Amino acid sequence: MDSPPLEKWLEPAIAPLDSWPTKTAEAKEIQKAEREQVISQNRFCGIENIRTIAGVDVGFEQQGAIARAAVALLDFQTLEPLGVAIARMPTPFPYIPGFLSFREIPAIVRALAKLTCKFPAPPDVIICDGQGYAHPRRFGLACHLGVLLDRPTVGAAKSRLIGQHLPLGEAKGNRELLGDSGETIGVVLRTRDNVRPLYISVGHRIGLDSAVEIVLHCTPKYRLPETTRWADKIASQRGSNKSYAHLICAPNSSDEKSPP
DNA sequence: GCGACAG
DNA sequence: ATCTTGTCGC
Numbered sequence: 001m002d003s004p005p006l007e008k009w010l011e012p013a014i015a016p017l018d019s020w021p022t023k024t025a026e027a028k029e030i031q032k033a034e035r036e037q038v039i040s041q042n043r044f045c046g047i048e049n050i051r052t053i054a055g056v057d058v059g060f061e062q063q064g065a066i067a068r069a070a071v072a073l074l075d076f077q078t079l080e081p082l083g084v085a086i087a088r089m090p091t092p093f094p095y096i097p098g099f100l101s102f103r104e105i106p107a108i109v110r111a112l113a114k115l116t117c118k119f120p121a122p123p124d125v126i127i128c129d130g131q132g133y134a135h136p137r138r139f140g141l142a143c144h145l146g147v148l149l150d151r152p153t154v155g156a157a158k159s160r161l162i163g164q165h166l167p168l169g170e171a172k173g174n175r176e177l178l179g180d181s182g183e184t185i186g187v188v189l190r191t192r193d194n195v196r197p198l199y200i201s202v203g204h205r206i207g208l209d210s211a212v213e214i215v216l217h218c219t220p221k222y223r224l225p226e227t228t229r230w231a232d233k234i235a236s237q238r239g240s241n242k243s244y245a246h247l248i249c250a251p252n253s254s255d256e257k258s259p260p
Numbered sequence: 261g262c263g264a265c266a267g
Numbered sequence: 268a269t270c271t272t273g274t275c276g277c
Contacts, residue, residue: 057267058266058267058268059267059268060268060269061269062268062269067267095267095268096265097264097265097266097267098265100266100267101266103267104267129266129267130266130267131266134266135266140266141266141267155266157266157267158266158267159265159266159267160265160266161264161265161266162264162265162266199266
C-alpha cells in the first residue's frame with residue numbers, strides 16, 4: 001500500500017507531523033503559541049456561498065492503540081455525499097483530556113489527503129468531532145486543525161469538556177450559552193428533540209453564530225446512525241473493519257448542567 | 261487533597 | 268473511546 005499524494009493545501013499541516021510532541025509540557029507550549037493564530041470571527045466565503053463541507057470524526061481502537069479519523073465530504077447545498085476517507089495509525093500521543101488534537105490530527109490529515117485524491121479542492125468548511133474554543137487553553141482540536149490548515153473549522157463535540165450552562169430545553173433548536181470564567185466559550189445546541197445536545201464552539205475563521213447556523217443546516221440530514229453506516233460501507237469495501245463519520249449528534253439524554 | 265475530564 | 272446491565276418509549 002503506497003501513500004496517496006498529498007495535495008498542496010495540506011502541505012502546511014504535513015511538516016509539523018515530523019516534530020510532533022509526545023509530552024504534555026511540550027504540547028501545552030504549542031497550544032499557547034498556536035492559539036495566537038486563531039481567528040474567531042468570520043473569514044470565509046459566507047454560509048450562502050459554501051459549496052462543500054467536510055465532517056471529521058475521530059476515534060480510538062483499544063486493540064493495538066490505533067488512532068483513527070474518518071472524513072465525509074458533502075455538497076453543502078444539497079447535503080449529498082461526495083466521498084469519505086478513513087485513516088488509521090498508531091497513536092502518536094496518548095489520550096489526555098485537553099490534548100485530544102495531538103492524538104488525532106495526524107490521522108485526520110492522512111484521511112484528508114486520501115479525500116483530496118478524488119476531490120482536489122479543499123473543503124470550504126470543516127466540522128470537527130471535538131471542541132474548538134471551548135477548551136481549557138481555548139485551543140481545542142477544531143482550532144488546532146484550523147490553524148494548521150488555515151481553513152475554516154467548527155468544533156462540534158458530543159459531550160462537555162469545560163464550561164457551564166443553564167438547563168437546556170428538550171426541543172430541537174433549543175440552545176444555551178456555554179460559559180467559563182465569565183466568558184462565552186460556545187453554545188450547547190439541541191439538534192433534535194430529546195437527543196443529547198452538541199457542544200458547538202469556534203474553530204478557526206468562523207464566528208460562533210455562523211458555526212451554529214452551519215451545524216443546524218447539516219443536522220436534518222446527518223445524524224450519527226446514518227453517517228456511521230455510510231462510512232462503514234465504504235470502509236468494508238476497502239478492507240477495513242469499523243469506521244465513524246457522523247456530523248451531528250447521537251441519541252440519549254442524561255447529562256445536563258445547572259447554573260453556577 | 262478530591263473530583264472532572266473532547267475521544 | 269469501549270463494555271455491560273437494566274429501564275423506558277415507540
